[in-house]
């Protein structure tokens with residue numbers, strides 16, 4: 001799905017517009033002609049495996065890296081020519097923790113409030129405001145390096161929020177933090193999005209993708225899908241005409257999957273925990289159960305399911321892989 | 327242009343104060359270095375251990391020994407009774423000088439003939455050897471002149487050379503060496519204060535976050551310079567106090583000039599450290615880069631070897647390090663109470679160097695990643 005099919009509503013202004021954004025490191029192309037169109041209030045989830053180019057895209061959009069080719073506008077400013085204007089107006093949380101460990105929570109916040117030029121009179125109030133937003137009030141005097149992973153991320157978020165940016169870039173904010181802290185952080189993002197902050201969040205957790213209003217999937221430097229989660233799940237490439245998705249339960253699913261792959265009418269099979277998602281030709285539900293029964297899986301059962309985002313990414317990655325190898 | 331300056335100063339000061347152990351070390355190490363190296367470079371050789379083999383033993387020979395002792399350069403560690411013993415004392419390192427007075431010393435002198443006093447010198451310590459040799463010659467010369475004057479009946483010798491050393495009348499090497507040492511030590515410790523200031527943030531990844539803020543380049547650079555400048559002032563004061571009161575080097579010139587020129591030197595040297603920090607990717611590189619400047623500061627700044635005798639190329643390299651100018655200024659103020667006209671040229675070069683270096687550092691520092 002490309003940007004043209006994504007319906008642009010005139011009511012919401014475009015916050016990020018990237019056209020053929022490309023970055024090479026020597027002969028290696030880390031980001032290859034990426035187009036983005038992100039509107040105010042979106043929570044854009046930027047997915048992709050490690051090394052696919054997510055951080056490089058974010059750095060270009062923040063004015064940290066010069067694009068080799070193409071251009072991008074962030075909040076109306078060109079990221080190459082007006083990178084300083086971009087920096088003033090956005091919040092950024094880099095992939096690794098990058099606050100000062102030997103400074104306390106309060107000192108880090110004061111520092112960023114100063115750097116962003118918050119007028120002295122408003123500074124204290126503004127800092128209290130972000131402390132309340134992320135709920136880090138109990139740790140004011142704590143050295144940043146003594147915080148747990150989740151609290152570190154909240155502090156980083158607070159520092160990035162201190163100048164009330166309308167757009168936040170978060171590069172894998174949930175990497176390496178525990179599931180509870182992850183959920184809390186996402187709830188925080190929803191709260192802020194409700195107040196009109198636009199988010200650009202990279203992650204490689206599939207479950208986080210489901211929570212985003214829009215998703216882009218980058219694979220080997222190329223943006224291969226872009227749209228809302230429901231749009232992605234309805235993509236014809238994911239579930240082609242004349243095909244259906246089934247969830248299959250069987251005794252030994254690994255063996256069952258190997259067996260499934262030998263059936264000519266089965267298009268794709270992927271294990272998800274204790275079930276197999278099968279992409280198969282229409283009206284083959286009974287045939288699968290019968291055929292598996294003949295191959296020694298007597299109590300296999302199937303039931304139709306809609307595509308999940310993971311199905312989408314797996315299917316499209318496989319497709320790309322086939323194209324690359326061809 | 328200075329956007330973010332105060333915030334950076336605030337943050338850097340917090341870093342410094344958060345770690346009092348490091349701050350203490352920063353303030354104490356220069357003094358420690360000055361104490362150790364100050365004694366090491368003190369080239370005045372006093373009390374050279376000496377043994378005497380006196381085969382004569384009469385009044386005239388004892389007078390000669392007294393002359394040696396009275397110069398202050400020799401300390402008699404004992405008398406020996408044979409040539410072999412004399413030699414052994416030197417080989418064993420018990421003495422560096424052995425004096426052998428022949429049995430007929432007094433007789434020969436009285437009869438107006440020439441006598442020989444033997445002086446064995448341990449040449450493995452060239453400084454004391456040279457000192458002993460020169461002093462020994464001078465003593466022999468003086469003794470001969472005395473006898474000559476007596477026999478000739480002249481009240482005084484016709485020509486007397488009276489050299490007078492200006493500015494450092496006692497020829498104390500400490501007076502000459504210690505101000506130079508102060509210059510060199512300051513060069514090292516001050517430059518290393520800032521050489522890591524930015525590169526450390528590169529390594530920790532905090533610089534990337536800073537680059538996405540509206541902080542200005544000059545604000546960042548000066549914000550790092552100012553707090554370390556204060557540390558540098560503390561270091562300078564402690565080192566100068568030590569020079570004045572431990573090594574008893576008097577400051578002849580104006581303290582105001584000293585303070586003023588020292589500030590210029592601090593600015594230049596801190597800027598140089600920052601330049602190194604912007605040019606390098608990690609702390610190891612920064613350290614290696616620093617050595618590129620520190621070595622000439624030691625060897626070519628005129629601290630150890632006179633610059634006048636250096637080959638042209640080497641001399642020019644020496645003129646590129648701030649320590650050269652600072653040492654010139656320090657010696658001028660401390661030893662000679664030099665007039666401002668004599669100090670200004672070095673001061674101006676230092677200031678221009680500082681401005682050039684901080685400009686390059688600021689321009690070299692980009693708020694984008696490579």
Ligand SMILES: Nc1ncnc2c1ncn2[C@@H]1O[C@H](COP(=O)(O)OP(=O)(O)O)[C@@H](O)[C@H]1O
Pocket residue numbers: 025030048049050051052053054055056057696
């Ligand atoms: N400064 C750089 N120089 C050379 N290669 C780089 C540089 N930065 C990133 N890359 C390469 O670009 C690719 C994409 O990296 P990155 O954007 O960090 O991926 P992701 O964030 O999706 O894990 C990787 O293969 C990485 O090695």
Ligand SMILES: [Mg+2]
Pocket residue numbers: 051054055056095171172
């Ligand atoms: Mg990354």
